[in-house]
Amino acid sequence: MAELPHVVIIGGGFGGLYAARALRKAKARITLIDRRNHHLFQPLLYQVATAALNPSDIAAPIRSVLRRQKNATVLLAEAQRVDPAAKKVLLDGGDQLSYDWLIVAAGATHSYFGHDEWEPFAPGLKTIEDALEIRRRVLFAFEAAERERDAASRKAWMTFVVVGAGPTGVELAGALAEVSRHTLARDFRHIDPAEARIVLLEGGPRVLPTYPPDLSQKAEAQLRKLGVEVQVGAKVTLIDEAGVQLGDGARLDARTRIWGAGVTASPLGRSLGAPLDRAGRVKVTPRLTVPGHEEIFVIGDLAAVECGGKPVPGVAPAAMQGGAYAGRAVARLLVDASKPLEPFRYWDKGSLATIGRSAAVADFGRVKLSGFIAWAAWLLVHILYLIGFRNRILVLVEWAWAYVTFQRGARLITGAEQARLAERRDRDKPAA
């Protein structure tokens, strides 16, 4: 018996997982490669960054998700380059994987628009580590303020700047306002956390620029009600360890800054030999394939494609639909390669952004919602899509508890810096 055709999927995000699932009945060997062992439910990552959820509530081992799919192998490895001519993926450590079909779903990372030197001063939010680092900085800022005697320094510790008012920035700013106004309200003796200043900066003319203008307005009103200071048309010209400099010369003294402004596609796209757009995304055919290489599909945040004359946005539903499309396409071509593929069609189910407790906006095309109803819709959709039965239950418990008590469950300051502090002391110990 000849060896089964080999389908390699790069990336275990929404796109990669949906592609693997769509191939579950295919007569093929499927290998899913990811440099992390877990699938991450990124839409809820801001809740880990603001101490509401635990990392494992929104992450599941990819291996575990695919355990019952016997034709799939999961490999913890980093795909460093694709060689389309040789039909090979080059992995870290010098290993290679040959493929017959390739689905590239390597996603995107932060972009500082040419200012990579800002990254240490304003971390972005893409990975579990990013979220824990932001959580550490936010919680530590209140601790430092409690200890600080100088009024100006205390104020800088109590000022939080979020750069970029897309969905992530809006969600982060709203959650920070809730943390300071409710969660920490009674925990300190020398400061009043409710006096914390949360500043949301947006370069464009309104928050949530991809939403209809009336929803942007409603979102801004809800943010202000929560206590967030919104500045639109604010161009950031410098970020350093003390604060943020704006284009109009104003300066914000803020010890905590978070980057929510831009993303750029994975560098893996460059090795495919296809044209890229300005954000580094691969310009694919209407069938999501690389021009001249119909055996390579590119999906999710890494793909630049239009549908119905509009660009498909870099959101989770688009990645899921692209993954399912590519998986089904390969499954069909494995059986019969003669019939041409229908082009990919993106079904826009609408957009949802949450702002805080009972506050959100939703754009379902003709139906636009805001306030409690939008928030309830947001809750429902996110619970439904959370992968893994157990996570759903635990997240529900956490959220119910948080809603009733205003508390947050994961208020831990952990990580490299704290460990270093501990280490410095232990090194000091007597030779036993």
Place this chain on the structure above:
Amino acid sequence: MAELPHVVIIGGGFGGLYAARALRKAKARITLIDRRNHHLFQPLLYQVATAALNPSDIAAPIRSVLRRQKNATVLLAEAQRVDPAAKKVLLDGGDQLSYDWLIVAAGATHSYFGHDEWEPFAPGLKTIEDALEIRRRVLFAFEAAERERDAASRKAWMTFVVVGAGPTGVELAGALAEVSRHTLARDFRHIDPAEARIVLLEGGPRVLPTYPPDLSQKAEAQLRKLGVEVQVGAKVTLIDEAGVQLGDGARLDARTRIWGAGVTASPLGRSLGAPLDRAGRVKVTPRLTVPGHEEIFVIGDLAAVECGGKPVPGVAPAAMQGGAYAGRAVARLLVDASKPLEPFRYWDKGSLATIGRSAAVADFGRVKLSGFIAWAAWLLVHILYLIGFRNRILVLVEWAWAYVTFQRGARLITGAEQARLAERRDRDKPAA
């Protein structure tokens, strides 16, 4: 009105928290200092290390625990030295705190018995970071084995050595056996996790050396039944990145090694000017005070004291009782300093060690239990003592889920090394 007397407590572990609680009605200002923002339920830390629980399930912000105790202030700071003559605690950053009463509950850390160079090759288990590092290494070992083609290397990735068969070592070894035999059983395609070799090394003649010999025997039998290889009388002479060398010349090729062998007291004890024992613990009076300084109490793992002719062990109940004693003592002395203190009396409620699913040993003096009954007792005691209502509920949910499904909820590979891997790749990205 004169300022209230100042009671400083160093350490937010069991000892420090119980001391603070016992002072809740005292007319005093209480400051609790800890270098971490969270109280850690250390008896369950091994469950974080073996992916069963989340960090925040067993940790609660100290500030949050004491939020309702209005006479208490919590400070995130590191006590670097005590100056008993000046009645001052020196903090990091040059700050100082004057005290009228001082309760030192700074605990203990790992000891490598003069072989600190082993630490990177065999991390111990004292902090959340330690637990996450061990979790990362254990889960990563199976991933590496899945990728490895060389049989000997694969075997080394699949060999786990735990050094020291005290309660922590026994619990870790048992949990590792369960992870490999049950949790991961069906997740891999190239390896069978059940073939993993778990080796528990003990220098003494039996596991759980502080327990009665018949319970040690039962624990060893239960460990073997779970698939753990127990080697007693095994002296470790070298640990490096490839494995462990034993005194009899034998060598264990193991890519994952965990240290559960020894602890040493916090170096803070040295600055108290009191005699120390061999493990660096402060030899205190029967009233848990520093000789010549009746205003300084030392409790928990940092204190060396006898009770009824037997040394008080370094376990959680002893720290709780010592903390409550010191807190009550200060509260009484604040009102009436003329009556001498009764000496501290340790009430030994017994010892419990869990080995795995339905397997444990318990020593309640005349009553000795093993197997399912001991395990049920262990479960009950640990749930009762877990600080914070929410944590109890969540841990129960996690455990019930794990018991029914054999799954573990926190199987994430995160941390410095993974982040570095991701970073290396991102640095490679195009200048946008």
